[in-house]
Amino acid sequence: MLKKILLPVILLLLLFTSVLASAETIYFKASANKKTVTLSESFIYSVTVSGDSTNLPEYKMDAMPEFNRFGTTVSRSISVVTGKTSMSVTRDYTLGPKKIGKFTIPPAKITFKGKTYLTESVEIEVTPAQSVKSIPVVANRRQLSSQNAAAGKAFVKASINKKTAYENEKLVYKFSFYTNVDLVSNPEYYPPDFSGFWNDGSKPKNHFEVIDGSNYRVDEIETTLYPVGTGLKRILPAKLKIDLMNFSLPSGMNDFFSFFADNGCAGDGETKILETESLEIKIIPLPKDGKPADFYGATGDFEIKAVVDKKDVRINEPVTLTVTVSGSGNMKSISDINFGVYNDFKKYDTIVESTSGNSKKFKTIFIPLVSGEKEIPAASLSFFSPLKKQYETIKTSSQKIIVSGMSLHTEENVEDKLKIDIMHKDINYNKRIKTLKLYRGYLIEKPVFYLIFVPFIMLFILSVCYAVYMRRVSRNPFKKLKTLSFAEVQKLVKEAENRISENNFEASLDLLYQALIEIINIETGTKSDNLQKNQIIGNLRKKNADDEKIIEIIKMLERFDFYKFASVNLDKDSINALLINVETLILSFKK
Incomplete structure (x- = not known):
C-alpha cells in the first residue's frame, strides 16, 4: 500500500518543483561606499535590483531622519545569453550625516509578485570633522594678534x-x-x-x-x-x-x-x-506643523519651471520633460521632484541632468499611450522658506501635447471587436460530456485516493478537451488564413536576417518588431499596433492563447521597448537572440 501511495506523491513533488523552478527570480542588495565618514563628508548608498526579468520592481527610499539626501542617480544594464534576458537596476543615493554617532540604515524593502525582499542593514559611523592642521611658525619671529x-x-x-x-x-x-x-x-x-x-x-x-x-x-x-x-x-x-x-x-x-x-x-x-x-x-529645527507629506528636507526659496522637447508626437514616441529648480538654498538637498497622476503615459525614472550653485535640472521621459490632446502632469516641489518661516509647495504648469496615431476607441475598432466575438463563438465549440460512472472498488475506499489521483484525472480530461479543440481548429478556414499570414511574417524575419548580416541592427530591430506585432494580429484577429499591454493580454486570452505564450509575447514587447528607449547600443549577439525568440514564437503559434 505504501508503494502505491509513494509513487504518485513523488510525481506531484516533481511537478510542483518544475513549476517553482520556472518562476522568475530577482536579487536585491544594498551597500555603502564608506563605513566611516566625517560630519562634513558625504557617502553613496547603493541599492541594486537584478533578475531574469525586464519588469523589475522600482525601489522607493523611505525617509532617513539621520541623513540629508543630496541627489539620486539611476543606472541600468541588460544582458541576453542564449536567449535568456537578465536586467540590473542600481540607484545611488548621495547622503550626508546630520550628527555624530553610529547609525544603522534599516534593510531596504521591495515586493515582487506577492513576495517581499529585504536587503541587509548598513552600518555607518559619523565622526567629527577633521580639525585644521597646526600652523608652522619660525620660533624667533614675533607673532601678533x-x-x-x-x-x-x-x-x-x-x-x-x-x-x-x-x-x-x-x-x-x-x-x-x-x-x-x-x-x-x-x-x-x-x-x-x-x-x-x-x-x-x-x-x-x-x-x-x-x-x-x-x-x-x-x-x-x-x-x-x-x-x-x-x-x-x-x-x-x-x-x-x-x-x-x-x-x-x-x-x-x-x-x-x-x-x-x-x-x-x-x-x-x-x-x-x-x-x-x-x-x-x-x-x-524646522517646524513640525504644516509639513507636507512630500517634503524631503529642501530649505530655501525656490522657483520651478518645466518644458518639453516636442509638442506633436505619435503614440509610443518618447517625450522628454526638463524641470529646472532655481533660487537660493541647498540645491544638493533637492533630490527629487513629484508628479501628479499620469494615466495616459508611461513614466521612466527622473534623473538629475546638472547642478550649479543656484539651479538644478531634472529630466524625465514620458511615453504617450493614448492619442488626442493630452497633458503631461505638473511637477511640484515642497520646501521650507526661512524668509516666510513656513512650508511651501510650488508647481509647474502642465504641458499640453498632441498625440497622433490610431485611436483605441474608433468605430472601426468597435466593428472589429464584434467580428472577434463572432469568431470566438465559432472556434470555441464545447462538446457536452456525459456523466461519468466512477469506479467503486478498493482504490476509492481510502481518502488519499482523492488527494492524489483526482488532479491527474482532471489533467487527463483537460488534455482530451484540448486535443479535440485543436482538431476542430485545424479544420476551420481561419486556420488556413493564419498559415498564409505566417508566410508574410517569415518574409519579415528573412529580411531582418539580411539586415543583421549587413550590421544594420536598427533596421533589423524594426523588422523583428513588425513581425512580432503581425504574430499578435494573426492570433487575435485584430490590429494590435497601438494597443496597451493589458489589452493585448485580454485579446490573447479571448483566443485561448497559452499563458506561457502570452508571457513570452509581453516579455518580448518589453524587450523591444527597452532597446528603443534606453541608452543601450545593440550588438550582434543581442539582435540574434531577438531573432531566435521571434522564430521560436512563430513555430509555437503555427503548431
Missing part, C-alpha cells in the same frame, strides 16, 4: 550673515583680510574647523575700502555653509600667516589668493599670525 596687527596696517575679520538660522538654511561665512603694506611672500590662509556644517565651497573676491582716512585693499573668501543638526554651534577662529615688508603693495600683485600656487618672493620680513574672533550661531 589681530588687534596688534591692525596697528601695523594689516588685520583680519570674520563674519556670518545670520546669528540664528534654521537647519539646512544657507549661511555665508566671510573671511576678510585688510592690508596697506607690502608683503614679502603670499599669505597662508588656515580656514576654521566648520564642524557641524556642510561646506559647499568657497569663492574669493577683492575690493578697496577707506578706513580712518587710509586706503586698504580687502581680500575676501566667502564660504557657503549649511548647518547640520540643531543647537548652538561655534565656528573657531580662522588664521592667516603673513610676512610684512613695507607700506606699499608690490607691483604685479593683483590677486592675493594666487598664493595657493606661489611659493613667495625674495626678501625678508616680519612674520605675523593674524587671527579672527570665533563666531556662534543658533540653529533651530
